[in-house]
Amino acid sequence: MQPSHQHGGQLKKASEQYNIPLDNWIDLSTGINPNSYPLPAVPAAVWQRLPEVNDGLEAAAAVYYGSAQLLPVAGSQEAIQRLPLLRNTSRVGIITPAYHSHQKAWVDAGHTVTSIAAEDIESAIPNLDVLLLVNPTNPTAERYSIEQLQYWHAIISRNGGWLVVDEAFMDLTPEGSLIQSQAVEGLIVLRSIGKFFGLAGVRLGFVWTDPKVLKGLVGLQDDWSVSHPARWAGRLALSDFEWQRKERIRIPKAMAGLKARLQAIYQCEVSEAGLFAYVSMGEEMAAEEHERLCTNGVLTRIFKETGALRFGLSPTD
Known part of the structure; x- marks a missing residue:
């Protein structure tokens, strides 16, 4: 049975719905650091x-x-x-x-x-x-x-x-x-x-x-x-304090770049919390833009009740 609530990161579902292979997607739907902590092999x-x-x-x-x-x-x-x-x-x-x-x-x-x-x-x-x-x-x-x-x-x-x-x-x-x-x-x-x-x-x-x-x-x-x-x-x-220190420098820089791109594209104010950006654009536009991005293999998180899209960082940011 599927859960009644939804989270970001539902990439397999999107892949099936839009008939786009998993490897061809850019998943921006979560606020998870794409530069994961580099764990060694598990003993x-x-x-x-x-x-x-x-x-x-x-x-x-x-x-x-x-x-x-x-x-x-x-x-x-x-x-x-x-x-x-x-x-x-x-x-x-x-x-x-x-x-x-x-x-x-x-x-x-x-x-x-x-x-x-x-x-x-x-x-x-x-x-x-x-x-x-x-x-x-x-x-x-x-x-x-x-x-x-x-x-x-x-x-x-x-x-x-x-x-x-x-x-x-x-x-x-x-x-x-x-x-x-x-x-x-x-x-x-x-x-x-x-x-x-x-x-x-x-x-x-x-x-x-x-x-x-x-x-x-x-x-x-x-x-x-x-x-x-x-x-x-x-x-x-x-x-690992050294890794943490580097990420606290890298992530804000990456988000600054993403925020600038989103503001240039959507011509509106963008809020951000380091690992995700929030673009409020109205219910109709948010739905249309979410659909357009999905058809091009880009997954975002839509918030229908507030007419907004949330964008996480990608590995290339």
Whole structure:
């Protein structure tokens, strides 16, 4: 059975629909770094042995994120699906447009979910138990300052509420992260190695939050939730500071070039979050342009509700 929701990267589906061989496509539909972290050959023992927690992954993550109060999860998607199970029925405000899986998870868990525009957060907070946003926002690339987020957290946490911030695209600008050495009650941050490191297929992410919530998530995890190959790959990638430094120089340059090209082609303002650009062009034009690009073997991500296309980087950018 096919999932009811869609992500970027549905290249095989597009290949079949437009009758264009997979190798002839340029996939710009995701925000995943096309210059993936260069993993070496996987040692045989990684395939043969069950994962163990004293393999150095947690230590590497503590250094990279600046805190030891982290839980490895099978992609941030695991945390997205499990966090709603840790609360009684709550009033949840989700800033939209944003990554759709957040809303689905809270709705499926029986919570009352309201979609909120960014400009309405201030007035909405008094009526919420949970405020959830993505920073920088996927797909619009909107950013929130640490000071603004801390202010909202102070308000919503007074009565046991949560501020949940998905920082899947924060690796390029780590100075904008809410993670600090000591966790704060009612503040939950999700991170992923899929985007910046280009390792979406290993399914590894982290949750940073207070010990009570971490304990609740551990209780919901399956045995060996994070595979041995994922732990091995994550430890290597998180520990390679030289590769990270080079990518934080290379990616913004590549995005600057893509942004300039998109502005020249579409004659409109382009927002970007380092690994993806967002072009709002109206519902009709977005649909026509998405179709035109697909017929030429270029896959983008269309957001029909906002009349926009999202463009990721290509290996040649």
